[in-house]
Each structure stands twice: as structure tokens, then as C-alpha cells.
Amino acid sequence: MRTLFLLHEQRLFYFLEPSYLELYLPMKESGLLGETSVYVFQRDVRWLRVLLANQEPAPPVDARNPEPGTAAGTHGDLPVSENGTGGGDDPYLSSLSQLMRHKIMEFRPDLVVNALTWPQECVPPSILQGLRDEFGFALCSVIWDHDESNPLLQDMDREVIAASDLTLVADSYSRWERIAARSGPYADFTNTARTIFLPMVPPPSLFHPQDGIEHEVTISGSSEGYRNEVYQALLERGFAVHRSGGVMPGDAFLEPQGNPPAGLRARAGRKPHRGQHADHGLARTTQGPRGAGPGLWDAPARAG
Numbered sequence: 001m002r003t004l005f006l007l008h009e010q011r012l013f014y015f016l017e018p019s020y021l022e023l024y025l026p027m028k029e030s031g032l033l034g035e036t037s038v039y040v041f042q043r044d045v046r047w048l049r050v051l052l053a054n055q056e057p058a059p060p061v062d063a064r065n066p067e068p069g070t071a072a073g074t075h076g077d078l079p080v081s082e083n084g085t086g087g088g089d090d091p092y093l094s095s096l097s098q099l100m101r102h103k104i105m106e107f108r109p110d111l112v113v114n115a116l117t118w119p120q121e122c123v124p125p126s127i128l129q130g131l132r133d134e135f136g137f138a139l140c141s142v143i144w145d146h147d148e149s150n151p152l153l154q155d156m157d158r159e160v161i162a163a164s165d166l167t168l169v170a171d172s173y174s175r176w177e178r179i180a181a182r183s184g185p186y187a188d189f190t191n192t193a194r195t196i197f198l199p200m201v202p203p204p205s206l207f208h209p210q211d212g213i214e215h216e217v218t219i220s221g222s223s224e225g226y227r228n229e230v231y232q233a234l235l236e237r238g239f240a241v242h243r244s245g246g247v248m249p250g251d252a253f254l255e256p257q258g259n260p261p262a263g264l265r266a267r268a269g270r271k272p273h274r275g276q277h278a279d280h281g282l283a284r285t286t287q288g289p290r291g292a293g294p295g296l297w298d299a300p301a302r303a304g
Contacts, residue, residue, distance in 0.1 A: 001034040003027075004109035004137075006041045008117035011251050014040045018221075018246065019115035022200035023142060023170075027113070029203055037107045041100075045121045048095050097127050104135050114141040114164070119156040125163035132163075142168045145222045145246075146175060148185045162190045168198040215242035222246035 005027075007019040014020055020038075028036055100123060104112075112132070116122050125141075132139045141164040143157050161167045161179070169176040176197035179186045186192065216239050219231055228248055234241050 001111065002107060002109045003033045003036045003111045003113060004103070004107050005036065005038045006112065006114045006123060007038055008042045008115055008121075009040050010042065010117055010247060014038070014043070018144075018200065018244075019142070021203060021206065021244070022220075023113070023115055025203035025205065026201045029205060033111075037109070039103050041123050042117050042121050044099055045096065045123075048092055048099075052092055093124065093127070096123065097130075100127055100131060104131050104137070108135070109137050111138045111140060114139065114160075116141065116143055116156070116160065119152045122156060122160075125156075125159040129163040132165075138165045140164060140166045140168065142170055144170050145225075146171050148175075154185060158189050161192060161195060164191070165194060167191075167195045169195055170198060170200050173197050216240045218242045218244055220244040220246065223248050 005019075005024050007014050007024060008017060010017060024036075024038065027033055112128070114123065114128060128139055131137075141160045143160060146157070147153055169179060176195065178184050179189060179192050179195055182189055182192055217234055219227060219234075219241060220243075221227055223231075223246070227246070231241060231243075231248060
């Protein structure tokens with residue numbers, strides 16, 4: 001069995017994020033999966049958005065009948081889907097579709113585990129559904145902490161559950177019950193019989209009994225529910241709080257800056273801009289509570 005994990009990279013490198021520590025590692029260490037591979041989709045999503053923002057518009061090109069001097073499968077300088085799987089004439093969706101398709105072709109998974117992030121930076125369910133139909137893998141999606149009053153989150157989870165062979169609800173049991181029963185805000189959801197409640201399992205290699213206490217308090221997860229209030233109260237009382245995964249108000253994120261090649265050339269011999277790291281061209285961008293940050297980061301906190 002070959003399993004491909006689609007993992008997020010929200011505020012830390014992917015191997016420090018919940019989808020890796022609380023999803024990938026326990027499944028990998030179980031020994032039940034056979035060969036596994038990781039694709040950090042959120043990094044490419046952010047890179048594509050920067051690439052598009054720095055590119056001048058170009059006329060559409062027919063990938064099957066390109067004009068002379070134009071490489072097949074391009075939209076100006078931006079690649080598009082080879083077989084039209086998702087995206088249509090949208091250069092961002094077409095490019096993301098092509099990246100996903102090549103990843104599937106390279107690894108040929110039997111199972112794809114899709115760990116969601118914020119809706120704007122997820123792989124659209126329509127793309128994954130098209131690839132599943134083409135390549136025949138099973139699609140398992142993981143939905144995390146949630147705000148039922150947020151239509152953006154509701155729309156994404158509705159589409160993901162409908163498109164998936166199995167959806168793991170890594171949230172409260174009571175929320176899973178509402179989804180399964182299609183009650184309240186889930187009345188228009190479909191395929192809910194293929195959802196199960198599955199809280200994350202800490203990997204034994206990282207979380208295990210040991211001599212002595214390393215942290216006074218550990219908080220796992222994002223600011224949903226009462227976690228942020230508890231977190232702030234502990235800080236005010238002088239506790240040294242260790243956080244494991246999730247997003248809290250004021251957190252910083254890794255954000256690509258400008259067109260990568262041009263940016264690297266422009267920084268040569270110069271000090272980095274404030275907040276920018278000279279070694280990898282990334283900037284730290286703060287995020288307010290529940291996605292209160294501006295621009296690309298105007299999205300709810302998802303995983304944790």
C-alpha cells in the first residue's frame with residue numbers, strides 16, 4: 001500500500017505542524033501503511049499566488065495546439081493543467097491542478113490523506129475528486145477545529161466531505177454527531193455517513209513518560225473554543241506555557257516575498273528588509289484571532 005499525505009505548513013515548517021506530528025507520524029509509526037510520501041501543498045499554494053501576483057497577464061494558450069514559439073502546456077510563463085483536471089481557464093487553479101497531477105503520477109498512491117488548512121489555501125476538492133476519478137486512489141480528508149458560524153469554513157467542509165471516501169473529524173464528538181445526523185448547519189451536507197470522529201493521537205516517539213517535568217503546561221490546538229482565554233490567563237499568571245500545534249492570535253507565518261528568482265537577485269549584497277530572513281527569502285507575517293490578519297492571511301485558523 002502506498003499512501004500520499006497532503007500536509008499543511010501554516011506558521012512553522014511542515015514537520016513541526018499538527019498534520020505532521022499528530023497525523024502523519026502516528027500513522028507512519030503504526031507500520032500499517034507500507035510506503036508513504038509527504039507533499040507540502042500549502043507551500044506551493046503560497047508560491048503560486050506570489051508567482052501570479054508578479055506576472056503580467058498573458059493571452060490564453062491552447063495546451064494541445066500552442067502557437068509557434070510557445071511551449072505546450074503554458075499560460076504565458078505559468079503552467080496549466082495537461083488534461084484539464086480542474087481549474088478551467090483560471091491560471092491559479094490550472095497550475096495547482098498540474099502540480100497535484102504530477103505528484104500523483106510520480107508516487108501512484110493507493111490512498112491520499114488530505115489534511116486541510118484555511119479554505120483559501122486548501123487544494124480544492126474538485127481537483128482532488130477529478131484526480132481520484134482518473135487515478136483510482138482512495139481519498140481520506142481530515143477536518144480540524146471549526147467555527148460553524150463561518151460560511152467559508154462551512155462551504156469548504158461541505159465540499160470536502162462530499163468529495164471524500166472518508167472524512168476524519170478531528171474536532172469535538174458533538175460536532176461529528178451533528179455532521180453525521182445532518183442536523184442544524186449541516187442539513188445540506190451530503191456523504192456524511194462516510195465521516196468518523198477521530199481525535200489526533202500523539203506520536204509515542206515524541207510524547208511519552210519521562211523523568212522530570214519539561215513544561216509546566218502544554219496547550220495543543222488553535223484558538224477555537226476557550227483555548228485562547230485559557231492560554232492568556234496562564235501567561236498572565238506567570239506560567240511557562242508550551243504550545244503544540246495550532247494557531248493563536250498574533251502568531252507569525254512564513255510568507256514568500258515577491259518573485260523568488262528576482263527577489264534573490266535583488267537582495268544580493270543588501271541587508272534583508274525588516275522581518276525578512278536573508279537565508280530563505282521568507283517573511284514573518286502576523287495573524288490575528290480567527291484570521292483577522294490582512295490580505296492572503298484573511299482566513300480562519302484551521303488545524304490543531
